[in-house]
Amino acid sequence: xxxxxRGSLLSIEHLQAPEILALLKLARxxxxxxxxxxxxxxxxxxxxYEPSTRTRASFEIAAKSLGAITTLVQSSxxxxxxGESLLxxxxxxxxxxxxxxxxxxxxxxxxxxxxxxLDIPVINAGDGMHEHPSQALLDACTIxxxxxxxxxxxxxxxxxxYHSRVARSAVHLLSKFGVKxxxxxxxxxxxxxxSTLASGVRLTRHLEEAVRGTDVIMLLRVQKERLAxxxxxxxxxxxxxxxxxxxxxxAKRDAIVMHPGPIIRGLELTGEVADCPQSKIVDEVRNGxxxxxxxxxxxxxxxx
Amino acid sequence: MAQDKxxxxxxxxxxxxxxxxxxxxxxxxxxxxxxxxxxxxxxxxRKIRGGADKKFDARDLIVAPGFIDLHVHLREPGQGHKETIxxxxxxxxxxxxxxxxxxxxxxxxxxxxxxxxxxxxxxRGALVNLFPIAAATRSSKGVVLSDFGALQRAxxxxxxxxxxxxxxxxVMRDALxxxxxxxxxxxxxxxxxxxxxxxxxxxGPTAFRLGLRGMKASAEASIVDRDVQLAQQFxxxxxxxxxxxxxxxxxxxRRGKRSKARVTCEVTPHHFTLTDEAVGExxxxxxxxxxxRSASDHEAILVALAxxxxxxxxTDHAPHALHEKQVEFERAPFGITGLETALGLAITxxxxxxxxxxxxxxxxxxxxxxxxxxxxxxxxLARGNFADVTIFDPRKRWTFEAAKSxxxxxxxxxxxxxxxxxxxxxxxxxxxxxxSE
Numbered sequence: 023x024x025x026x027x028r029g030s031l032l033s034i035e036h037l038q039a040p041e042i043l044a045l046l047k048l049a050r051x052x053x054x055x056x057x058x059x060x061x062x063x064x065x066x067x068x069x070x071y072e073p074s075t076r077t078r079a080s081f082e083i084a085a086k087s088l089g090a091i092t093t094l095v096q097s098s099x100x101x102x103x104x105g106e107s108l109l110x111x112x113x114x115x116x117x118x119x120x121x122x123x124x125x126x127x128x129x130x131x132x133x134x135x136x137x138x139x140l141d142i143p144v145i146n147a148g149d150g151m152h153e154h155p156s157q158a159l160l161d162a163c164t165i166x167x168x169x170x171x172x173x174x175x176x177x178x179x180x181x182x183x184y185h186s187r188v189a190r191s192a193v194h195l196l197s198k199f200g201v202k203x204x205x206x207x208x209x210x211x212x213x214x215x216x217s218t219l220a221s222g223v224r225l226t227r228h229l230e231e232a233v234r235g236t237d238v239i240m241l242l243r244v245q246k247e248r249l250a251x252x253x254x255x256x257x258x259x260x261x262x263x264x265x266x267x268x269x270x271x272x273a274k275r276d277a278i279v280m281h282p283g284p285i286i287r288g289l290e291l292t293g294e295v296a297d298c299p300q301s302k303i304v305d306e307v308r309n310g311x312x313x314x315x316x317x318x319x320x321x322x323x324x325x326x
Numbered sequence: 327m328a329q330d331k332x333x334x335x336x337x338x339x340x341x342x343x344x345x346x347x348x349x350x351x352x353x354x355x356x357x358x359x360x361x362x363x364x365x366x367x368x369x370x371x372r373k374i375r376g377g378a379d380k381k382f383d384a385r386d387l388i389v390a391p392g393f394i395d396l397h398v399h400l401r402e403p404g405q406g407h408k409e410t411i412x413x414x415x416x417x418x419x420x421x422x423x424x425x426x427x428x429x430x431x432x433x434x435x436x437x438x439x440x441x442x443x444x445x446x447x448x449x450r451g452a453l454v455n456l457f458p459i460a461a462a463t464r465s466s467k468g469v470v471l472s473d474f475g476a477l478q479r480a481x482x483x484x485x486x487x488x489x490x491x492x493x494x495x496x497v498m499r500d501a502l503x504x505x506x507x508x509x510x511x512x513x514x515x516x517x518x519x520x521x522x523x524x525x526x527x528x529x530g531p532t533a534f535r536l537g538l539r540g541m542k543a544s545a546e547a548s549i550v551d552r553d554v555q556l557a558q559q560f561x562x563x564x565x566x567x568x569x570x571x572x573x574x575x576x577x578x579x580r581r582g583k584r585s586k587a588r589v590t591c592e593v594t595p596h597h598f599t600l601t602d603e604a605v606g607e608x609x610x611x612x613x614x615x616x617x618x619r620s621a622s623d624h625e626a627i628l629v630a631l632a633x634x635x636x637x638x639x640x641t642d643h644a645p646h647a648l649h650e651k652q653v654e655f656e657r658a659p660f661g662i663t664g665l666e667t668a669l670g671l672a673i674t675x676x677x678x679x680x681x682x683x684x685x686x687x688x689x690x691x692x693x694x695x696x697x698x699x700x701x702x703x704x705x706x707l708a709r710g711n712f713a714d715v716t717i718f719d720p721r722k723r724w725t726f727e728a729a730k731s732x733x734x735x736x737x738x739x740x741x742x743x744x745x746x747x748x749x750x751x752x753x754x755x756x757x758x759x760x761x762s763e
Contacts, residue, residue: 024607035535109652129654130537131608139652150656152537187537218531 026137029122029321031145033153034194042159042195045316049163052087052312052319059089064322066090067120069111070147071097071127076283076307077147077156081124084314090121090322112136122321125149143321151185157282158191160313164306165238168278172199178232178273179203180263181242181290182211188282189242190219197222206232207263210252211244229263233272241265241281244290256289265291270300278302336379337361338756340715342371343384347391348689349696349706358389360713363755368707382758384717387750390688391707392424392454392714394695395665396513396592397488397568397640400426402450403441404433409645409734412451414665417643417733419760421665422691422749424714425455425704430466431489437461437472439480446481453759454752455714457483457701459513462501466490469497474504483699486513488568489615491549493519499556506562511590511699513566516549516575517541517616526656528602528617536608538656541617547574554582554589566698567591569642571616573626580635590698592640595664595671596739598627604739610651610658611739614644631690632682638695639687641668645735663733667726667740669718673747677720684720691716715753722748 026032034042052058066085070078078094085092095115097103102111108127115123122143125133130150137144148154162172169175177196183189183205196203197220204224205216217223226232233239244263249256270279279291279301287293296303338360345356345368357374359367367374400414411428418426428445430436436445436458444450445458460482464470466489474485485505491514492498498514505512522541527533529540550567551574557565567579570591582589602618612618630636644661651658669691676682696705703711728741752760 107649107653127654129656131655134608135652135654150537151539184534190535190537213534215529215531215534219535 024134024138027141027143029143029323030137031155031317031321032133032137033146034155034158034191035153039198042162042198045159045320046163046166048316048319049159049313052315054083054087054311054315057087057089060319061085061322062089064090064121065119066092066318067115067123068092068094069115069123069125070094071102071132072148074126074147076310077126080307080310081147081314084311085318087311088315088318090318108132108135109139112140116140116142122318145317145321148187150187152187153191154187155191156310156314156317157188158195159317160306160309161192161240161280162195163309163313164280164302165278167305168302169237172196172201174200175237176202176204176235177238177240178206178236179240179242180206180229180232180265182244182248183207183216183242184211184213185248186242192240193219193223204232204236208254208259210254229269230272233269236273237277239265239270239273239277239279241279241290243282243284243286246289260289264289265295267292267294267298270295270298280306283307336756337366338380338382338753339374339378340382340384340389340717343387343389343717345389345707346685346688347707348685349693350708353685356389358707358715360715360756363713365707365709365711365713368709382717382751387717387719388684390716390718391692391705392752392754393422393669393691393716394425394701394705395423395641395643396427396638396695396698398426398428398643398665399431399645399661400428401645402432403444407647411445411456412453413732413734414643414645415453415456417663417665417731419453419752420732420749421667422669422716422718422752423454423665424716424752424754425457425701427457427459427483427699429459429488430461430486435461435466437464437466439473439476442477442480442482454754457481457699459484459486459488461485462487462492462512463497468492468494471497471500471504474510475508478508478510483701484511484513484566486515486568488513488515491515491517491519495552495556498553499559502556502563502565503560505564506560509562509564509700511564511566513568514549514553515568516546516553516570518545518549521545526613527605528619530602530620532602532605536605543572543574543619543623546572546616547578550575551578554578554587557582557589558585558587562588564588565590569594569597569616569640570636571597571619571627572623576626576630576635583635590637591635592638592695592698593627593631593636594640594642595668596662597624598631599671599675600739608655609739610653610655611662611737613655613658613660614642614662615660628680631676632680632686636690637698639668639672639690640695641665643733645733646737647735651737661737663731663735663738665733666731667738667743667745669749670724670726670745670747671740673720674745678746713753713756716749717751717753718747718749720747722746724748
C-alpha cells in the first residue's frame with residue numbers, strides 16, 4: 023500500500039465503509055450557498071492533465087466556498103508542455119505552498135505516484151480508466167436523497183464499463199454497502215473479468231434483464247470513436263443498450279436514472295429519458311459541490 | 327569463438343566442497359583443481375596430490391560450474407546511464423554468473439560485426455565472460471535480415487530482435503533457415519505486439535481493477551506456436567523462446583520438443599516467483615515484459631521447471647534509471663534488474679518451497695543454458711573445460727538490499743526480501759572475480 027498523506031483520497035476501493043459514511047454525512051452539512059471559512063488561507067492546487075468541466079469547476083467552487091485559495095495548473099500552458107515530469111511538477115507545486123493537490127490525469131495511478139512522494143494530501147479527480155472517487159461519493163449522495171438506504175438496493179450500471187473510472191469507483195462504493203450490482207454491456211465494453219471487481223457484482227448482456235425491477239439505473243457515456251475502434255455499429259449499440267422510456271418502465275416505479283455526464287442524447291439515452299422526472303442527472307452535478315467540499319474539508323483536517 | 331579470459335597461469339585448489347555438476351552427473355564431495363584457467367583435476371576429497379598456489383576452503387558449500395545467464399541487458403552502447411558492461415558484469419559476478427549473453431537492443435542496435443567486436447573489447451571492462459547476441463534484422467526493424475555469418479564470426483552466440491519480436495512469418499522463416507545453415511540459434515521475444523499495444527501488465531482481474539490495459543497470454547502463445555511450427559520445417563533450425571511466461575506457450579514448446587525440433591526456452595526468476603497481483607498499487611518495479619502472469623500460468627511454469635521442459639533460468643536483467651521508472655505506471659519502461667537475486671530466489675522458491683532438487687536447479691543455471699547456445703567448454707567442470715566456478719551456500723539466509731547492488735540501477739521488486747541461498751564466490755577462468763564479505 024502507498025503511504026499517502028492523511029486526508030488523501032486516491033480510490034474508493036481502499037476506503038472503509040465508515041469513512042465513506044462520514045464523508046457522506048459531512049457532505050450533507052455542506053452548503054455552497056452558505057460559505058463556511060473552514061479552509062481560510064489554505065491553498066488548493068487543481069492539477070488537470072485532462073479536459074474537465076464539472077469536476078474542475080465543482081472542486082474549485084467547493085474550495086472557494088470553504089475560503090481556500092485555488093490555482094489551476096493545466097498540462098497546456100505550463101511546464102508540463104516542456105516535458106516536466108509529474109513528480110517534478112508535484113514537488114514544484116509543493117514548494118510554491120500547495121496544501122493539497124486535486125489531480126485529474128489520463129493515466130491510471132498518477133495520483134498514487136504523487137501521493138507516494140508528497141507530504142500533502144492528494145485527491146484523485148479521475149485517473150485514466152481507474153477510479154473517480156468524488157463522482158462515486160456524489161452519486162451515493164444523490165441516491166441517498168431519493169432512497170432511504172443503500173443496503174438491499176439493486177443498481178444497474180449500463181454502457182462502457184471497461185473504459186470507465188466512474189463505473190469502477192461506483193462498483194467499489196456500492197459493494198461495500200451490500201448493493202446488488204448488475205453490470206450491462208456488450209463484451210467489448212464489459213469483459214467477463216469485471217465480475218471480479220467486488221462482491222455482489224453480476225453481469226448481463228441484456229438491458230431488459232439489467233433494468234427489470236431495479237432501483238437505480240446508472241448510464242455511462244459511450245464514445246463513438248471507441249465503438250468504431252471495436253467495430254461495434256452504433257446502430258446496433260443503440261438498438262440493444264440505449265435507455266428509452268419504454269425500457270425505463272421495466273424498472274421499479276420509483277427508480278432513478280443517473281449519468282456522470284457529459285450525456286450524449288440519442289446515443290446511450292434518449293432525450294426523453296434525460297429530461298423525465300426520474301432523471302437525476304442535473305441533481306448529480308449539483309451534489310458535486312457539497313461532496314467535494316466534504317472531501318476538501320477532510321483532506322485539510324477541518325472535517326468538523 | 328568463445329572468449330578465453332585465461333590470464334591466470336596459477337593454480338587454485340577448491341577443496342572440501344560438494345560438487346554439483348549436472349552434465350557430468352556428479353553430486354558428491356569432490357575437490358577441484360584448476361590451473362591455467364582450466365579445470366585440471368576433479369577428485370574425491372584429499373585425493374589431489376601436489377600443491378596449489380592458492381586454496382579455497384569450500385567446506386559446507388556447493389561448488390558448481392559457473393552460472394550462465396542467457397538474457398541480460400547491459401545497455402552499452404548508448405545507454406550508459408542505466409548500466410555499463412563493467413557495472414552489469416560486476417552485478418553478474420555478485421550473482422554467481424560467470425558468463426552473460428547480452429541483448430542487442432542498445433543504441434545503436436548491435437546489428438553489425440563491428441559492434442559485436444566492440445562489446446568484446448577489453449576496454450569495456452567485463453568482469454565475467456561476455457557473449458553478445460546480435461540483432462536478427464537491421465536495426466531490429468523486422469524487415470531485412472542482418473548478416474548472420476559475419477555476426478557469428480565476430481563472436482555473436484545467437485541472434486534476436488529482443489523487445490521487438492519478429493512478427494512477419496517470412497522474415498522469421500528466413501531467420502530460422504539461415505540460422506540452421508550456420509547452427510545459430512534464433513531467440514524470440516514472443517509477443518504479438520499487434521495485440522498488446524498500450525498494455526502495461528497482464529490481462530486479468532488486477533489489470534481490470536487498476537484500470538490498466540492487459541496483455542493476453544495468447545499474445546505470447548500465438549507467436550511461440552507459430553515459431554515452433556516454422557522451426558519444425560527446417561532440419562537444424564534452432565529456436566529459443568526467451569522469458570517464457572504462459573501455460574499455453576509451454577504447450578507449444580513441449581510439442582516442439584516431442585517432435586525433435588530444436589526448441590528451447592528460458593524462464594525468469596520473477597516469473598517463477600511472482601504473479602500479476604504483485605503489481606499492487608502501480609509499483610513500476612513490478613512492470614516488465616512479458617508481464618507477471620496469472621496464478622495458473624505461474625503454476626504451469628513451476629511444473630515445467632521441475633519436469634525438464636525449461637532449459638534455463640535467465641534473468642532478463644533490465645536496468646533503468648530511477649527517474650525513468652518513477653513515472654506514471656503506463657509510461658514507465660518495462661524491465662527489472664535480476665542478476666543478484668536469481669540464485670536466492672531459485673533456492674528459496676524452487677528448492678525449499680517446491681522441493682526441486684538442487685542438481686536440477688544447478689542444471690538450469692549451467693549445462694542447460696550452455697547447451698542452448700552451444701557454449702563449448704562451459705556449463706560443466708569436466709577436465710579441460712574453462713575454470714568457471716560458482717560457489718554458494720544453499721542454507722545461508724540473507725536480505726537483498728537494492729541500495730547495495732552492484733548494478734548501476736536499482737529497479738528491483740525484491741528490495742528487502744529475505745532469501746535463502748547465497749553466492750559466496752565467483753571464479754572466471756580460475757580467477758576469483760567476486761567473493762562475499
